[in-house]
Amino acid sequence: MSADRTNRSLDGQELTRSELIDQAVAWPVAAERVLGAGSFTALLQDDVTAPDGATLQREYLKHPGAVGVIALDGRGRVALVRQYRHAVRHRLIEPPAGLLDVDGEAHLLAAQRELAEEVGLAADTWHVLVDLFTTPGIIGEGLRIYLARDLRPADAPDGFVKEGEEAEMELSWAPLADLVAAVLSGDLHNPTMVSGVLATWVAQLKGDDFGSLRPADAPWPARDALRS
Numbered sequence: 001m002s003a004d005r006t007n008r009s010l011d012g013q014e015l016t017r018s019e020l021i022d023q024a025v026a027w028p029v030a031a032e033r034v035l036g037a038g039s040f041t042a043l044l045q046d047d048v049t050a051p052d053g054a055t056l057q058r059e060y061l062k063h064p065g066a067v068g069v070i071a072l073d074g075r076g077r078v079a080l081v082r083q084y085r086h087a088v089r090h091r092l093i094e095p096p097a098g099l100l101d102v103d104g105e106a107h108l109l110a111a112q113r114e115l116a117e118e119v120g121l122a123a124d125t126w127h128v129l130v131d132l133f134t135t136p137g138i139i140g141e142g143l144r145i146y147l148a149r150d151l152r153p154a155d156a157p158d159g160f161v162k163e164g165e166e167a168e169m170e171l172s173w174a175p176l177a178d179l180v181a182a183v184l185s186g187d188l189h190n191p192t193m194v195s196g197v198l199a200t201w202v203a204q205l206k207g208d209d210f211g212s213l214r215p216a217d218a219p220w221p222a223r224d225a226l227r228s
Contacts (some may be wrong), residue, residue: 023226030055040064040101046073057095060225067111068097070129070200071121071148076176078197079119079151081169086188087214090143093172094190094196095145096121103191107147108216111146116154119171130199134191142223145196147210176200212214 031047042062047055071079084091098114100107108126115121129145162169179197182188206212 012043018032026054027051029101035059038214041101044156045182046144046196061133061139061141063139065100065226066097066134066144066145066192067100068095068108068145069111069116069123069148070145070196071115071119071123071151072176073149073151073173076175078176078179078200079115079121080172080174081118082172083169084165085207087190090189092186092190092193093174094193097192106217107144108221109146109147111144111185113157115148117160118166118169120154120156121148121151121171122154123170124150124152128218129203129211129213130195130200131220131222132191132195132225140226142220142226143192143195144220144223145192146216147196147213176204 005136011027028049029046030049033045035043037043040063044062045057048058048110050056069079073079076096080093080095082091083094096115096118096119098110100110102110104114111126112122115123127147129147131142131144133139134141134143172174176197178187179193180201183194183197188194203210203213
């Protein structure tokens with residue numbers, strides 16, 4: 001490959017830090033069809049009008065969103081569960097997580113509830129680790145992952161009973177460093193796990209006791225835009 005061709009392939013706008021932000025935009029929808037609906041998701045098919053006037057047909061799952069928790073104890077270990085995921089036919093090692101399916105429930109309260117329900121823990125210190133769209137090409141799911149520290153035992157909310165896959169879950173622990181190694185080795189696949197432990201590791205490397213992380217009640221504009 002010639003030097004000129006190589007240089008052309010590297011051409012492009014270099015974004016500044018202030019420009020590194022995803023834009024909330026919505027191309028016009030000429031028609032929307034519901035292909036199927038489940039207990040908490042719906043499969044939609046939209047006729048989308050692109051900026052050049054072309055009509056694109058796109059299918060996607062509408063989703064209520066979710067929260068996950070990287071619960072880190074004083075020994076540098078993370079609280080984990082194993083959960084069977086039928087869609088991928090695997091029993092995955094995961095952090096506590098759950099749907100934002102309670103009307104009007106704050107994101108942080110949902111995370112605190114899931115931590116108590118799934119692993120019987122509460123935490124006195126909370127930060128936002130990372131926000132993401134889990135599979136933006138096909139699922140409209142916004143996921144917020146929290147870092148929870150200063151852990152203590154907690155009872156599950158009154159009336160909560162583990163059912164289905166959750167009935168098989170038990171609390172386990174693993175060092176954060178081992179989880180990072182397992183992610184990079186391709187041994188762990190859950191997106192909450194992968195994103196959460198890598199974000200925790202990077203935040204820890206800053207050496208400021210996670211002070212660079214956002215507060216637990218930080219706005220979540222990307223999910224707000226998704227639901228509007």
